[in-house]
Amino acid sequence: MGALLLVALMCFWGCFLYKKLGKHEGGSLAMDVSGGASIVMFHGDLPYTSKDIIKKLETLNEEHIIGSGGFGTVYKLAMDDGNVFALKRIVKMNEGFDRFFERELEILGSIKHRYLVNLRGYCNSPMSKLLIYDFLPGGSLDEALHERSEQLDWDARLNIIMGTAKGLAYLHHDCSPRIIHRDIKSSNILLDGNLEARVSDFGLAKLLEDEESHITTIVAGTFGYLAPEYMQSGRATEKTDVYSFGVLVLEVVSGKRPTDASFIEKGLNIVGWVCLLSSSVFVLSFIVFVILFAVMPNLNLSANEFEVKQLSAKPL
Template identity: 45%
Template sequence: MGGGGGYGVVYRGGLLDGTTVAVKNLIDNRGEAEKEFKVEVEAIGKVRHKNLVGLIGFCAEGSKRMLVYEYVDNGNLEQWLHGDVEPANTLTWDIRMKIAVGTAKGLAYLHEGLEPKVVHRDVKSSNILLDKNWNAKVADFGLAKLLESEKSYVTTRVMGTFGYVSPDYASTGMLNEGSDVYSFGVLLMEIITGRSPVDYSRAPGEMNLVDWFRGMVASRRGEELLDPKIDERPSPRALKRALLVCLRCIDMDASKRPKMGQIVHMLEADEFPFRGEPRPPRDTTIPRPVTPVASKVPFPTVGDKQR
């Protein structure tokens, strides 16, 4: 059984001990296979995180390059959102938020738990694999870039998938973790709405998911953004929180986008103060460590003009 992925074909295989694995056979396309092979081994060869697909081993013999991953048995998010998977209403709001949080945790580890940090560069629904318990696993690191702390990377060739690439990266080639944050924001919109980032079958004002989403929130029509396949609607507070996280992630000013660790806190927080709600006074006599918890990240209210 095979499938596509990056510059190769992915097969299901088995090890001698009975472990099921996924084997990516890289196709040498003008040296791209060698690049992808080196990047994947270097980026995630030693990484172990429950929300990242684990690299078990690799093979390099002659011109052959193969990567062996843990096998994830429930398809990818794109198939569940847009494919013919039945029943269509399986992805409840809670499952969708679990997938979003898991993806955010995987990316937060790449950005904040490793040195050098890893920028994925191709965050999209087809690269989010799911297990039977709906745990998300970020996959396909063939376009990833390793960056030293606090540094950006200028590339002459913008990589990624149309619809998910941040405008600042597309226009300047300046790459940092904010590029992944923007892509995650688009992914979260996709999870909430059930719509693809770009869909030419839609009406002209709805083809581009980001523009349509922004306009709907600005018009206070956030409830209409929900995927009609979601039977049990979330609470207004939970929906508002998710919509606001989307808007923060796609801020046109890349420096104002939150870090992935902050996004995890925002999505997991049951409560956080909205503008206009009283906050408890701080005890200024005790120095407090600065931590990126959701309550310390300012949120715009729904309808605020986004810059």
């Protein structure tokens, strides 16, 4: 009888700890900010005090989660005046994390571009970093392509590709220092209310590296989008980002994920699948057109001129 009671007590205690710790890990942020937190804002255009923001952070729980990924859990933060922000929670890695993290965030916070998600600031707490971004009501490109009944028309798809290309080009050529994204994929392309693209999560891959490393050698990214040379060497460059962008273009054009089950059954990914289709002059010409439209928008081409809507009637 005593043994059964002991087992019952252990089970009860285990369940208690699981609920408490588990809820905190992916749910409530109250514990993150209760031990002392400070707000750092990069753009002085928000009419809130640090106290206002921290008070709102304390109310967030699992009901406010709108996404999660390799870089952390994302919450929807609604202020009293109706403004909405996206909050990404990143757990601290080690004792030296603070100094390195804050240095990198100062760089990311200085970047403002039409086709990049704007980092407004962050909350520095003892347990985590809470990154404050503009909220994009259109969700992700992944959701728009694969999870919604209403399909994107061809003009919208071309505009999304072009916007993504411009955002990526800005990171590669106009930022100082230049930024390699390392995880270009449809779920990292967010859409505003007009279906205009914003590249998100840029610069975050570097935050998870050893601050003493001067060469990017840790493979980050998502299977299906990674360049072969990146997987072999672990060294990310602008070219490996461009490869991932090319995969994204194929995904947008075909409406299929890079690791669609129909590809896997044949031992292929979306790149191999398109290579098989390249015998079709129409399909190959269309893909070339889309890429040219994205990287050279001054060509002044339109979807109607190329009659791309014919493609919707053709099985890819």
